[in-house]
Amino acid sequence: MAFNAEPDYRHGSAPRTAVLLCNLGTPDAPTASATRRYLAEFLADPRVVEIPRLVWLLILHGIILRVRPAKSAAKYQSIWTQEGSPLQVWTGRQAKYLQGMLGERGHKLLVKHAMRYGQPAIAAQLDELKREGATRILVLPAYPQYSGATTASVIDAVSLWALKTRNVPELRFINRYHDDPLYIAALVDSVRSHWQREGRGDMLVMSFHGMPARTLALGDPYHCECLKTGRLLAEALGLAPDHYRVTFQSRFGKAKWLQPFTEPTLIELAGKGLKSVDLICPGFSADCLETLEEIDQEARAAFLAAGGQAFAYIPCLNDSPAGMRALTALAEKHLQGWPTTSSAEPDLQQRERALAAGAESRP
Ligand SMILES: C=CC1=C(C)c2cc3[nH]c(cc4nc(cc5[nH]c(cc1n2)c(C)c5CCC(=O)O)C(CCC(=O)O)=C4C)c(C)c3C=C
Numbered sequence: 432m433a434f435n436a437e438p439d440y441r442h443g444s445a446p447r448t449a450v451l452l453c454n455l456g457t458p459d460a461p462t463a464s465a466t467r468r469y470l471a472e473f474l475a476d477p478r479v480v481e482i483p484r485l486v487w488l489l490i491l492h493g494i495i496l497r498v499r500p501a502k503s504a505a506k507y508q509s510i511w512t513q514e515g516s517p518l519q520v521w522t523g524r525q526a527k528y529l530q531g532m533l534g535e536r537g538h539k540l541l542v543k544h545a546m547r548y549g550q551p552a553i554a555a556q557l558d559e560l561k562r563e564g565a566t567r568i569l570v571l572p573a574y575p576q577y578s579g580a581t582t583a584s585v586i587d588a589v590s591l592w593a594l595k596t597r598n599v600p601e602l603r604f605i606n607r608y609h610d611d612p613l614y615i616a617a618l619v620d621s622v623r624s625h626w627q628r629e630g631r632g633d634m635l636v637m638s639f640h641g642m643p644a645r646t647l648a649l650g651d652p653y654h655c656e657c658l659k660t661g662r663l664l665a666e667a668l669g670l671a672p673d674h675y676r677v678t679f680q681s682r683f684g685k686a687k688w689l690q691p692f693t694e695p696t697l698i699e700l701a702g703k704g705l706k707s708v709d710l711i712c713p714g715f716s717a718d719c720l721e722t723l724e725e726i727d728q729e730a731r732a733a734f735l736a737a738g739g740q741a742f743a744y745i746p747c748l749n750d751s752p753a754g755m756r757a758l759t760a761l762a763e764k765h766l767q768g769w770p771t772t773s774s775a776e777p778d779l780q781q782r783e784r785a786l787a788a789g790a791e792s793r794p
Protein backbone atom coordinates (compact mmCIF):
# COMPACT_ATOMS: atom_id res chain seq x y z
CA MET A 432 0.00 0.00 0.00
CA ALA A 433 1.25 3.50 -0.78
CA PHE A 434 1.12 5.98 2.08
CA ASN A 435 0.11 9.61 1.72
CA ALA A 436 2.95 12.06 1.10
CA GLU A 437 4.40 13.49 4.31
CA PRO A 438 4.95 17.22 4.78
CA ASP A 439 8.67 18.10 4.87
CA TYR A 440 10.22 17.18 8.20
CA ARG A 441 11.83 20.13 9.93
CA HIS A 442 14.44 19.40 12.59
CA GLY A 443 13.98 21.40 15.73
CA SER A 444 10.33 22.21 15.09
CA ALA A 445 8.35 22.26 18.29
CA PRO A 446 5.63 19.63 18.69
CA ARG A 447 2.19 21.18 18.43
CA THR A 448 -1.08 20.03 19.93
CA ALA A 449 -4.35 20.32 18.04
CA VAL A 450 -8.07 19.83 18.56
CA LEU A 451 -10.35 18.62 15.76
CA LEU A 452 -14.02 19.33 16.42
CA CYS A 453 -16.11 16.94 14.28
CA ASN A 454 -19.78 17.01 13.40
CA LEU A 455 -21.98 15.05 11.03
CA GLY A 456 -21.87 17.18 7.90
CA THR A 457 -24.40 18.77 5.65
CA PRO A 458 -24.92 19.40 1.91
CA ASP A 459 -22.83 22.15 0.23
CA ALA A 460 -26.01 23.75 -1.13
CA PRO A 461 -29.76 23.31 -0.59
CA THR A 462 -30.16 21.68 -4.00
CA ALA A 463 -31.21 18.16 -4.98
CA SER A 464 -27.80 17.40 -6.55
CA ALA A 465 -25.77 18.58 -3.53
CA THR A 466 -28.14 16.75 -1.17
CA ARG A 467 -27.82 13.57 -3.27
CA ARG A 468 -24.00 13.72 -3.04
CA TYR A 469 -24.22 14.20 0.73
CA LEU A 470 -26.81 11.45 1.29
CA ALA A 471 -24.88 9.04 -0.97
CA GLU A 472 -21.80 9.35 1.25
CA PHE A 473 -23.74 9.42 4.55
CA LEU A 474 -26.10 6.53 3.90
CA ALA A 475 -23.39 4.29 2.40
CA ASP A 476 -21.60 4.30 5.77
CA PRO A 477 -22.06 0.77 7.24
CA ARG A 478 -22.18 2.39 10.71
CA VAL A 479 -25.36 4.21 9.69
CA VAL A 480 -27.33 1.51 7.92
CA GLU A 481 -26.54 -1.97 9.18
CA ILE A 482 -28.21 -4.23 6.66
CA PRO A 483 -26.42 -6.59 4.25
CA ARG A 484 -24.29 -4.44 1.98
CA LEU A 485 -25.44 -5.52 -1.46
CA VAL A 486 -29.14 -5.38 -0.57
CA TRP A 487 -28.73 -1.93 0.95
CA LEU A 488 -26.70 -0.47 -1.93
CA LEU A 489 -29.42 -1.63 -4.34
CA ILE A 490 -32.14 0.04 -2.25
CA LEU A 491 -30.03 3.17 -1.70
CA HIS A 492 -29.14 3.74 -5.35
CA GLY A 493 -32.31 2.23 -6.82
CA ILE A 494 -34.88 4.03 -4.65
CA ILE A 495 -33.68 6.35 -1.88
CA LEU A 496 -31.20 8.48 -3.85
CA ARG A 497 -33.82 8.94 -6.56
CA VAL A 498 -36.58 10.15 -4.24
CA ARG A 499 -35.14 11.63 -1.05
CA PRO A 500 -32.67 14.30 -2.32
CA ALA A 501 -35.37 16.57 -3.80
CA LYS A 502 -37.57 16.25 -0.69
CA SER A 503 -34.68 16.85 1.70
CA ALA A 504 -33.35 19.75 -0.42
CA ALA A 505 -36.72 21.52 -0.10
CA LYS A 506 -36.41 21.19 3.68
CA TYR A 507 -32.82 22.48 3.61
CA GLN A 508 -34.02 25.50 1.62
CA SER A 509 -36.36 26.40 4.47
CA ILE A 510 -33.50 26.63 7.01
CA TRP A 511 -30.56 27.81 4.81
CA THR A 512 -28.89 31.08 5.85
CA GLN A 513 -26.83 33.75 4.03
CA GLU A 514 -23.72 32.07 5.40
CA GLY A 515 -24.78 28.53 4.47
CA SER A 516 -26.14 25.49 6.26
CA PRO A 517 -26.73 26.19 9.98
CA LEU A 518 -24.79 23.08 11.04
CA GLN A 519 -21.77 24.25 9.02
CA VAL A 520 -21.98 27.81 10.34
CA TRP A 521 -22.33 26.83 14.01
CA THR A 522 -19.62 24.17 13.91
CA GLY A 523 -17.16 26.60 12.30
CA ARG A 524 -17.93 29.22 14.95
CA GLN A 525 -17.60 26.69 17.76
CA ALA A 526 -14.08 25.76 16.55
CA LYS A 527 -13.09 29.43 16.34
CA TYR A 528 -14.36 30.22 19.84
CA LEU A 529 -12.84 27.03 21.22
CA GLN A 530 -9.42 28.14 19.97
CA GLY A 531 -9.95 31.60 21.51
CA MET A 532 -11.22 30.34 24.86
CA LEU A 533 -8.51 27.71 25.20
CA GLY A 534 -6.03 30.46 24.27
CA GLU A 535 -7.38 32.69 27.05
CA ARG A 536 -6.65 29.80 29.41
CA GLY A 537 -3.03 29.69 28.26
CA HIS A 538 -3.22 26.84 25.75
CA LYS A 539 -1.50 27.48 22.44
CA LEU A 540 -3.34 25.06 20.19
CA LEU A 541 -4.42 24.55 16.62
CA VAL A 542 -8.20 24.10 16.47
CA LYS A 543 -10.10 23.11 13.33
CA HIS A 544 -13.49 21.71 12.55
CA ALA A 545 -14.34 18.84 10.23
CA MET A 546 -17.39 17.03 8.96
CA ARG A 547 -17.81 13.25 8.82
CA TYR A 548 -19.64 13.56 5.49
CA GLY A 549 -19.08 16.37 2.99
CA GLN A 550 -16.75 19.30 3.61
CA PRO A 551 -14.39 20.06 5.27
CA ALA A 552 -13.56 16.35 5.31
CA ILE A 553 -11.88 14.79 8.33
CA ALA A 554 -8.90 13.42 6.33
CA ALA A 555 -8.25 16.78 4.64
CA GLN A 556 -8.31 18.63 7.98
CA LEU A 557 -6.00 16.06 9.57
CA ASP A 558 -3.56 16.53 6.64
CA GLU A 559 -3.78 20.28 7.13
CA LEU A 560 -3.10 19.97 10.88
CA LYS A 561 -0.04 17.85 10.11
CA ARG A 562 1.18 20.45 7.59
CA GLU A 563 0.86 23.04 10.34
CA GLY A 564 3.04 20.90 12.58
CA ALA A 565 0.51 19.04 14.76
CA THR A 566 2.07 16.03 16.46
CA ARG A 567 -0.79 15.40 18.89
CA ILE A 568 -4.46 15.59 17.95
CA LEU A 569 -7.47 15.49 20.26
CA VAL A 570 -10.57 14.47 18.30
CA LEU A 571 -13.78 15.88 19.73
CA PRO A 572 -16.90 14.47 18.04
CA ALA A 573 -19.61 17.00 18.88
CA TYR A 574 -22.02 14.28 20.01
CA PRO A 575 -22.74 14.31 23.75
CA GLN A 576 -24.19 10.78 23.63
CA TYR A 577 -22.05 8.02 22.10
CA SER A 578 -23.52 6.02 19.23
CA GLY A 579 -21.99 3.68 16.69
CA ALA A 580 -23.64 5.70 13.90
CA THR A 581 -22.07 9.01 14.93
CA THR A 582 -19.12 8.90 17.38
CA ALA A 583 -17.71 5.57 16.19
CA SER A 584 -18.06 6.66 12.59
CA VAL A 585 -15.84 9.68 13.32
CA ILE A 586 -13.33 7.31 14.94
CA ASP A 587 -13.49 5.14 11.77
CA ALA A 588 -12.71 8.13 9.53
CA VAL A 589 -9.72 9.18 11.68
CA SER A 590 -8.50 5.57 11.84
CA LEU A 591 -8.77 5.16 8.05
CA TRP A 592 -6.69 8.30 7.63
CA ALA A 593 -4.12 6.96 10.14
CA LEU A 594 -3.93 3.70 8.15
CA LYS A 595 -2.70 5.68 5.16
CA THR A 596 -0.34 7.94 7.11
CA ARG A 597 3.36 7.20 7.61
CA ASN A 598 4.09 9.52 10.53
CA VAL A 599 0.93 9.15 12.64
CA PRO A 600 0.41 11.84 15.29
CA GLU A 601 -0.57 10.91 18.83
CA LEU A 602 -4.36 10.62 18.85
CA ARG A 603 -7.02 10.91 21.53
CA PHE A 604 -10.79 10.67 21.17
CA ILE A 605 -13.58 12.04 23.36
CA ASN A 606 -16.26 9.37 23.15
CA ARG A 607 -19.02 11.04 25.14
CA TYR A 608 -19.95 13.90 27.45
CA HIS A 609 -23.61 13.12 28.12
CA ASP A 610 -23.22 13.47 31.92
CA ASP A 611 -20.50 16.11 31.99
CA PRO A 612 -21.50 18.63 34.71
CA LEU A 613 -20.72 21.70 32.57
CA TYR A 614 -22.69 20.31 29.61
CA ILE A 615 -25.68 19.72 31.89
CA ALA A 616 -25.18 23.19 33.42
CA ALA A 617 -25.18 24.74 29.93
CA LEU A 618 -28.50 23.01 29.13
CA VAL A 619 -29.94 24.17 32.47
CA ASP A 620 -28.79 27.71 31.72
CA SER A 621 -30.43 27.56 28.31
CA VAL A 622 -33.80 26.33 29.68
CA ARG A 623 -33.82 28.77 32.62
CA SER A 624 -33.01 31.80 30.50
CA HIS A 625 -35.72 30.75 28.06
CA TRP A 626 -38.21 30.50 30.94
CA GLN A 627 -37.13 33.94 32.20
CA ARG A 628 -37.58 35.55 28.79
CA GLU A 629 -40.65 33.76 27.46
CA GLY A 630 -42.38 32.19 30.43
CA ARG A 631 -42.66 28.54 31.24
CA GLY A 632 -44.60 25.82 29.37
CA ASP A 633 -46.60 23.08 31.12
CA MET A 634 -44.12 20.40 30.08
CA LEU A 635 -40.47 20.15 28.93
CA VAL A 636 -39.96 17.69 26.08
CA MET A 637 -36.34 16.62 25.50
CA SER A 638 -36.09 15.26 21.98
CA PHE A 639 -33.05 13.20 20.89
CA HIS A 640 -32.23 11.89 17.42
CA GLY A 641 -33.48 8.30 17.09
CA MET A 642 -31.57 5.11 16.37
CA PRO A 643 -32.75 1.68 15.20
CA ALA A 644 -34.11 -0.11 18.31
CA ARG A 645 -31.99 -3.21 17.70
CA THR A 646 -28.77 -1.23 18.26
CA LEU A 647 -29.72 -1.06 21.95
CA ALA A 648 -29.92 -4.86 22.24
CA LEU A 649 -26.66 -5.11 20.27
CA GLY A 650 -24.84 -3.07 22.93
CA ASP A 651 -24.97 0.52 21.71
CA PRO A 652 -25.07 2.74 24.83
CA TYR A 653 -26.83 5.61 23.02
CA HIS A 654 -30.32 5.02 24.47
CA CYS A 655 -29.03 4.83 28.06
CA GLU A 656 -26.92 7.94 27.63
CA CYS A 657 -29.88 9.93 26.26
CA LEU A 658 -32.01 8.85 29.23
CA LYS A 659 -29.24 9.80 31.64
CA THR A 660 -28.83 13.27 30.10
CA GLY A 661 -32.61 13.68 30.35
CA ARG A 662 -32.70 12.63 33.99
CA LEU A 663 -29.76 14.86 34.98
CA LEU A 664 -31.27 17.85 33.21
CA ALA A 665 -34.68 17.26 34.82
CA GLU A 666 -33.10 16.85 38.28
CA ALA A 667 -31.02 20.00 37.88
CA LEU A 668 -34.17 21.93 36.85
CA GLY A 669 -36.15 20.41 39.72
CA LEU A 670 -38.70 18.84 37.35
CA ALA A 671 -40.94 16.05 38.63
CA PRO A 672 -41.31 13.03 36.26
CA ASP A 673 -44.73 14.21 35.04
CA HIS A 674 -43.28 17.55 33.97
CA TYR A 675 -40.86 16.25 31.37
CA ARG A 676 -40.55 13.61 28.64
CA VAL A 677 -37.57 12.10 26.81
CA THR A 678 -38.47 11.31 23.19
CA PHE A 679 -36.78 10.29 19.92
CA GLN A 680 -37.14 11.99 16.54
CA SER A 681 -36.00 11.61 12.90
CA ARG A 682 -37.00 8.02 12.28
CA PHE A 683 -35.45 6.65 9.07
CA GLY A 684 -36.56 3.52 7.20
CA LYS A 685 -38.97 0.76 8.05
CA ALA A 686 -37.25 -0.92 11.01
CA LYS A 687 -38.33 -0.40 14.63
CA TRP A 688 -36.71 2.73 16.12
CA LEU A 689 -36.24 3.87 19.70
CA GLN A 690 -39.46 5.11 21.27
CA PRO A 691 -41.40 7.12 22.35
CA PHE A 692 -41.40 9.21 19.16
CA THR A 693 -41.35 12.99 19.51
CA GLU A 694 -44.18 14.03 17.22
CA PRO A 695 -46.75 11.38 18.27
CA THR A 696 -45.94 12.22 21.91
CA LEU A 697 -46.67 15.90 21.28
CA ILE A 698 -49.96 15.02 19.55
CA GLU A 699 -50.93 12.71 22.41
CA LEU A 700 -50.11 15.38 25.01
CA ALA A 701 -52.16 17.99 23.14
CA GLY A 702 -55.01 15.47 22.87
CA LYS A 703 -54.93 15.04 26.64
CA GLY A 704 -55.35 18.77 27.11
CA LEU A 705 -51.75 19.98 27.46
CA LYS A 706 -51.76 23.58 26.31
CA SER A 707 -48.11 24.65 26.23
CA VAL A 708 -44.86 22.83 25.73
CA ASP A 709 -41.15 23.73 25.74
CA LEU A 710 -38.96 21.58 23.55
CA ILE A 711 -35.18 21.19 23.72
CA CYS A 712 -32.88 18.90 21.68
CA PRO A 713 -29.98 18.16 24.07
CA GLY A 714 -28.32 15.60 21.77
CA PHE A 715 -27.59 18.15 19.03
CA SER A 716 -24.64 20.40 19.80
CA ALA A 717 -25.71 22.76 17.01
CA ASP A 718 -28.96 23.63 15.30
CA CYS A 719 -29.45 21.83 12.01
CA LEU A 720 -32.11 20.42 9.72
CA GLU A 721 -33.34 18.02 12.40
CA THR A 722 -34.00 20.75 14.95
CA LEU A 723 -34.92 23.77 12.81
CA GLU A 724 -37.15 22.01 10.29
CA GLU A 725 -38.30 18.76 11.88
CA ILE A 726 -38.89 20.22 15.35
CA ASP A 727 -39.35 23.97 15.06
CA GLN A 728 -41.51 23.68 11.92
CA GLU A 729 -43.04 20.18 11.64
CA ALA A 730 -43.42 19.17 15.29
CA ARG A 731 -44.64 22.67 16.18
CA ALA A 732 -47.35 22.47 13.49
CA ALA A 733 -48.39 18.97 14.64
CA PHE A 734 -48.73 20.07 18.30
CA LEU A 735 -50.75 23.15 17.39
CA ALA A 736 -52.96 21.22 14.95
CA ALA A 737 -53.72 18.69 17.71
CA GLY A 738 -55.04 21.42 20.01
CA GLY A 739 -51.88 22.72 21.69
CA GLN A 740 -51.76 26.50 22.10
CA ALA A 741 -48.09 27.37 22.63
CA PHE A 742 -44.98 25.61 21.39
CA ALA A 743 -41.57 27.00 22.34
CA TYR A 744 -38.42 25.63 20.74
CA ILE A 745 -35.31 26.18 22.86
CA PRO A 746 -32.24 26.44 20.55
CA CYS A 747 -29.21 24.16 20.77
CA LEU A 748 -26.14 25.27 22.71
CA ASN A 749 -24.54 26.48 19.43
CA ASP A 750 -21.93 29.14 20.35
CA SER A 751 -23.61 30.25 23.60
CA PRO A 752 -21.18 31.26 26.38
CA ALA A 753 -22.28 28.37 28.64
CA GLY A 754 -22.08 25.85 25.78
CA MET A 755 -18.62 27.07 24.80
CA ARG A 756 -17.45 26.95 28.42
CA ALA A 757 -18.55 23.31 28.53
CA LEU A 758 -16.70 22.42 25.30
CA THR A 759 -13.60 24.32 26.45
CA ALA A 760 -13.49 22.53 29.82
CA LEU A 761 -14.13 19.20 28.13
CA ALA A 762 -11.22 19.69 25.72
CA GLU A 763 -9.01 20.92 28.55
CA LYS A 764 -9.79 17.82 30.62
CA HIS A 765 -8.86 15.50 27.77
CA LEU A 766 -5.71 17.45 26.86
CA GLN A 767 -4.20 16.75 30.27
CA GLY A 768 -0.62 15.55 30.09
CA TRP A 769 -0.08 16.99 26.62
CA PRO A 770 2.05 20.14 26.48
CA THR A 771 -0.18 22.94 25.22
CA THR A 772 1.61 26.04 26.43
CA SER A 773 4.07 27.82 24.22
CA SER A 774 6.54 28.38 27.10
CA ALA A 775 7.87 24.82 27.07
CA GLU A 776 8.22 24.79 23.33
CA PRO A 777 10.78 27.52 22.59
CA ASP A 778 13.06 25.89 25.22
CA LEU A 779 12.71 22.61 23.48
CA GLN A 780 13.29 24.22 20.12
CA GLN A 781 16.44 25.93 21.36
CA ARG A 782 17.76 22.77 22.92
CA GLU A 783 17.13 20.78 19.76
CA ARG A 784 18.87 23.38 17.62
CA ALA A 785 21.83 23.38 19.98
CA LEU A 786 21.99 19.59 19.89
CA ALA A 787 21.80 19.57 16.08
CA ALA A 788 24.67 22.08 15.96
CA GLY A 789 26.69 19.94 18.37
CA ALA A 790 27.01 22.86 20.78
CA GLU A 791 25.70 20.85 23.70
CA SER A 792 27.21 17.56 24.79
CA ARG A 793 24.95 14.57 24.47
CA PRO A 794 24.26 12.52 27.60
C1 LIG B 1 -27.14 13.70 17.07
C2 LIG B 1 -27.01 12.44 16.78
C3 LIG B 1 -27.43 11.74 15.55
C4 LIG B 1 -27.72 10.39 15.48
C5 LIG B 1 -27.65 9.39 16.60
C6 LIG B 1 -28.08 10.12 14.13
C7 LIG B 1 -28.43 8.86 13.63
C8 LIG B 1 -28.95 8.60 12.37
N1 LIG B 1 -29.31 9.51 11.39
C9 LIG B 1 -29.80 8.87 10.29
C10 LIG B 1 -30.29 9.44 9.10
C11 LIG B 1 -30.27 10.83 8.79
N2 LIG B 1 -29.89 11.84 9.62
C12 LIG B 1 -29.89 13.04 8.94
C13 LIG B 1 -29.52 14.27 9.43
C14 LIG B 1 -28.85 14.53 10.65
N3 LIG B 1 -28.59 13.61 11.65
C15 LIG B 1 -27.89 14.21 12.68
C16 LIG B 1 -27.47 13.63 13.88
C17 LIG B 1 -27.63 12.30 14.24
N4 LIG B 1 -28.02 11.28 13.41
C18 LIG B 1 -27.71 15.58 12.30
C19 LIG B 1 -26.95 16.60 13.12
C20 LIG B 1 -28.32 15.78 11.06
C21 LIG B 1 -28.52 17.10 10.35
C22 LIG B 1 -27.64 17.41 9.19
C23 LIG B 1 -27.85 18.75 8.60
O1 LIG B 1 -27.42 18.87 7.45
O2 LIG B 1 -28.39 19.72 9.15
C24 LIG B 1 -30.31 12.79 7.59
C25 LIG B 1 -30.30 13.81 6.44
C26 LIG B 1 -31.47 14.64 6.27
C27 LIG B 1 -32.63 13.90 5.69
O3 LIG B 1 -32.61 13.59 4.50
O4 LIG B 1 -33.52 13.60 6.49
C28 LIG B 1 -30.56 11.40 7.48
C29 LIG B 1 -30.99 10.65 6.27
C30 LIG B 1 -29.75 7.46 10.58
C31 LIG B 1 -30.18 6.39 9.60
C32 LIG B 1 -29.22 7.31 11.87
C33 LIG B 1 -28.94 6.09 12.68
C34 LIG B 1 -28.67 4.93 12.27
Ligand SMILES: [Fe+2]
Nearest residue numbers: 455640681721
Ligand atom coordinates in the same frame (compact mmCIF):
# COMPACT_ATOMS: atom_id res chain seq x y z
FE1 LIG C 1 -29.31 11.62 11.64
Ligand SMILES: [Fe+2]
Nearest residue numbers: 681720721725
Ligand atom coordinates in the same frame (compact mmCIF):
# COMPACT_ATOMS: atom_id res chain seq x y z
FE1 LIG D 1 -35.12 14.29 9.87
